[in-house]
Amino acid sequence: MPGKVGDEYYMTKGHLHAWRPAAEVYIGLQGQGFMLLEDERTGKSTALPLSADRVVYVPGHTAHRTINTGNEALVYWGILSSQAGHDYGAKDRYDFRKVIVEIDGEPVVLDRDQYVDRLKADKR
Numbered sequence: 001m002p003g004k005v006g007d008e009y010y011m012t013k014g015h016l017h018a019w020r021p022a023a024e025v026y027i028g029l030q031g032q033g034f035m036l037l038e039d040e041r042t043g044k045s046t047a048l049p050l051s052a053d054r055v056v057y058v059p060g061h062t063a064h065r066t067i068n069t070g071n072e073a074l075v076y077w078g079i080l081s082s083q084a085g086h087d088y089g090a091k092d093r094y095d096f097r098k099v100i101v102e103i104d105g106e107p108v109v110l111d112r113d114q115y116v117d118r119l120k121a122d123k124r
């Protein structure tokens with residue numbers, strides 16, 4: 001669903017697959033948003049647009065989260081192996097390295113460290 005906490009858009013918790021090599025395909029059906037993909041082996045973090053008629057490939061060993069940056073429900077269809085399973089706990093041990101926040105009315109992808117620095121600067 002659409003919305004924000006402060007300037008950070010609503011998002012899913014995000015997960016890895018319990019069977020780490022399992023990939024997944026997301027097909028956007030409605031709305032505007034992004035997927036954050038983060039390879040747990042390298043830490044490489046990527047934000048890809050997700051909207052109607054877009055397809056996002058999630059490789060194995062990759063944590064993934066969706067972020068709704070629009071003003072309607074973000075609807076998508078995830079296709080994955082029935083063997084994949086979900087591991088939501090892994091992301092409790094650390095958070096995604098990127099955040100997607102609204103700046104001047106537009107979604108902007110920031111490194112989490114940059115975002116934290118912005119918040120600290122705003123409090124001064």
Ligand SMILES: [Fe+2]
Pocket residue numbers: 015016017024064078080
């Ligand atoms: Fe998944």
